[in-house]
Amino acid sequence: MSATGATWNPERVEQLKRCFHAGLTCSQIAREIGVTRNAVIGKMSRLGLSRPRDVLGRQLRRAAELRPKAHRRPKRSRVSIFTQQEMLIAAFPEPPSGAEDVPIHNGSGCTLLELSQAKCRWPINNPGADDFCYCGNEPVKGLPYCVGHARIAYRPAGRRSA
Numbered sequence: 001m002s003a004t005g006a007t008w009n010p011e012r013v014e015q016l017k018r019c020f021h022a023g024l025t026c027s028q029i030a031r032e033i034g035v036t037r038n039a040v041i042g043k044m045s046r047l048g049l050s051r052p053r054d055v056l057g058r059q060l061r062r063a064a065e066l067r068p069k070a071h072r073r074p075k076r077s078r079v080s081i082f083t084q085q086e087m088l089i090a091a092f093p094e095p096p097s098g099a100e101d102v103p104i105h106n107g108s109g110c111t112l113l114e115l116s117q118a119k120c121r122w123p124i125n126n127p128g129a130d131d132f133c134y135c136g137n138e139p140v141k142g143l144p145y146c147v148g149h150a151r152i153a154y155r156p157a158g159r160r161s162a
Contacts, residue, residue, distance in 0.1 A: 007035055008043055020049050025059050079142050088154050091140050091147060100155065107135035122149035 001064075017030040026044070030037040061088070065073055079087075110119055111133060120135035121144040138147035147154055 007039065010130035013043070013047070014082055016043060017047075017049070020044065023059075025063070084143065084154070087140060087142050088150065091150065092121075108136050110136035120144070122146070 012035075015033055016029060019032055026030065026040045026068045027037050033040070093112075109124060115121060115134050118138065120137040122135040122140045123132070124135060125132045135146055135149055137148075139146050140150050143150050143154075
């Protein structure tokens with residue numbers, strides 16, 4: 001006799017049916033009976049036992065509610081391109097003659113580990129270089145760069161130079 005034949009004796013099959021009709025999930029049934037979840041799913045399939053979709057949806061929602069929420073990242077609101085343009089116009093009422101005219105205060109520089117929402121994310125030097133860092137100045141509200149670097153990053157198409 002195979003190992004699977006010995007696993008599903010008539011008492012276990014009846015216990016499976018009782019647990020199924022009580023609304024337990026396959027994992028809960030498996031723990032109750034002492035078999036694997038896949039064994040329960042296979043036996044339910046062979047017995048023709050299935051749940052309506054609304055019951056499955058409820059079980060999935062219940063399982064999601066029980067999951068720890070510590071791993072979920074908070075959603076950040078995204079600023080549309082139009083809102084970004086309005087912020088830039090407010091920050092720069094008169095366009096300077098060139099990007100080199102925009103004052104960029106020497107930031108203290110920060111590493112990737114020190115980088116936060118409150119620091120300019122403009123890279124200084126080439127990645128991999130010994131002195132590579134990020135600007136670190138205070139950014140324009142809602143943008144990732146300080147005033148000087150935002151002016152460089154968000155230039156209109158006609159003023160871009162290679």
